Amino acid sequence: MYLKVNKPLPFTRLFFATDIHGSETTYLKFLNAAKFYNVQYLILGGDITGKVMVPIVKDSDGFRANFRGIEHFIKDESQLQEFEKKVRATGYYPYRTTREELQLLKTDEKRIQEIFHKLMLENVENWVRLAEQRLKGTCVKIFITGGNDDIPEIKDIIHKSDYVIDPEDKVVVIDDKYEMISLGWSNPTPWNTPRECSEEELERKIEDMMSQVKDAKTCIFNIHVPPINTIISECQKLDENLKPVFEGSEPVLISAGSVAVRKAIEKYQPLLGLHGHIHEARGVVKIGKTICINPGSESSEGILRGVIVNLHEGSVKSYQLTSG
DSSP states (O other), X not given: OGGGGSOOOSSEEEEEEOOXXXXXXXXXXXXXXXXXXXXXXXXXXXXXXXXXXXXXXXXTXXXXXXXXXXXXXXXXXXXXHHHHHHHHHTTEEEEEEOHHHHHHHTTOHHHHHHXXXXXXHHXXXXXXXXXXXXXXXXXXEEXXXXXXXXXTTXXXXXXTOSXXXXXXXXXEEETTTEEEEEEOOBSOOTTXXXXXXXXXXXXXXXXXXXXXXXXXXXXXXXXXXXXXXXXXXXXXXXXXXXXXXXXXXXXXXXXXOBHHHHHHHHXXXXXXXXXXXXXXXXXXXXXXXXXXXXXXOBGGGTBOEEEEEEEETTXXXXXXXXXX
């Protein structure tokens, strides 16, 4: 495999990205990052599925769809496949249907959710297969975990792979030197996402994993939600109607991070914190001795935000935020 020609490294190099929300373009860039950045470990930190389904209605003269507020007419199968590729690139899921079914779906929320979940799971299955095809047999290890926006069933698909690893809820060892705990759950959000819980439950989940860690000083926290009261957890405040709040012309910012995550970082002082969840809060912060990083996300634009981290002799040798 092509990655075996990369130069061996005298240290551990990993690439972390998160919150790609179904964007196929961004996911392909994530897989390609292994070769491009010459890394040994790829870590995808949660919220990997999309949030929007695009119905494509078959008519007698072709297909019609509304994509991002624009009406599209597709005349044949060849054009349709290109259109579906464009839809998937942004993180949306194309769904071929008929006018009759579309009319019925308008009053059947349960059926809409069934279809949407099916599309999500099929997409994750395709992504796992792509990782196996492109990277299996190379020196690269790949870890993928869900986030708070991801339905629990995606774990079942990842677990079927004999190559892609879901590291959540357990301790995995990187390069025989660095233990890593992973958690995709978040504290409560305004959107009532599939995998959120109380701060008390988050703390218990972290403590359960830390009870299995041998050396906290060289541990990596791959925890989706960032620690509260940091620049990597800042977002715009929303009102009761989920509308952004302004004071004059200035947005009002709050911290949407987790109390439990910050408490655990302060208590254990792990080597590194890898976080996401707040797309616009790209940055790096230190809590005590721990370097915490949120690479941010612009997946809907096909941009892969990430971070390269070099680990050497039990310390963070260097890191670099990336965009491409």
